[in-house]
């Protein structure tokens with residue numbers, strides 16, 4: 001039986017989130033994508049739609065963090081709007097960005 005990495009509670013079969021503390025279940029994987037600024041907002045939206053993403057970090061060409069988006073279950077629509085607005089501002093200033101994604105698989 002798998003246990004929650006954060007609180008140690010035993011997890012029900014097939015659980016995607018810990019029923020006790022809400023921590024995502026599964027191994028964490030990191031991915032990085034280099035995108036041009038005009039693709040930034042679309043790429044982030046696509047990543048969130050994929051569903052198993054827990055964090056999205058947007059960096060500039062020098063590797064400085066511009067934005068960190070914590071993605072929890074149910075981050076959609078209106079909750080996401082301020083983040084997308086912030087991404088729009090970044091896209092207007094930068095020419096290329098790196099999107100660093102943390103996933104639970």
Ligand SMILES: [Zn+2]
Nearest residue numbers: 004007018021
């Ligand atoms: Zn837990």
